[in-house]
Amino acid sequence: MTKLLVSDEEMLLHAAAARELVAHTLLHLPHESCGVLLGTTTAGSIRIEQFQPIRNVAPDPLHAFMFHPEEWVKFCLQPERLVGIVHSHPHSQPIPSQDDLTKLSGYGQLLDAYLICSPNQSGNSIIIHSYRIIHPTSHSKAEITDRYRLLRTQLTVT
Ligand SMILES: [Zn+2]
Structure with missing residues (x-):
């Protein structure tokens, strides 16, 4: 079970x-x-302006995601507007898995926002949870860690 902290x-x-x-x-x-997710990050807020799909090339796409390498690298090479990533949990709640957190060490430094989408109970709509990516360097001295964390945030559709 992943422990979640909440950001305002x-x-x-x-x-x-x-x-x-x-x-x-x-x-x-x-x-x-x-x-x-493309947009802008400022001190108190993250503004997501655009969603760009990337093909999921995971060997088992029912239970995992893996960005198509060439499509993903294209965005990494132009990091100015890259603010985050999104993936879906078709069979579970939109809560980060241990695997999601582990994978953040590979690309977390490029990102601030992390969205997870899950179908609602009837499967006709989508619930979106938003998280702020906490980079290891932003921890206080008292809690130095090399791991990325995700803080749940309020998401407002504008
Ligand atoms: Zn996940």
């Missing part, structure tokens, strides 16, 4: 991006889907 920081998701994200997630069920 604001995360904004443009309505058009939210619609595209929901449509893309529903379209790929029961497979996990994934993509990147």
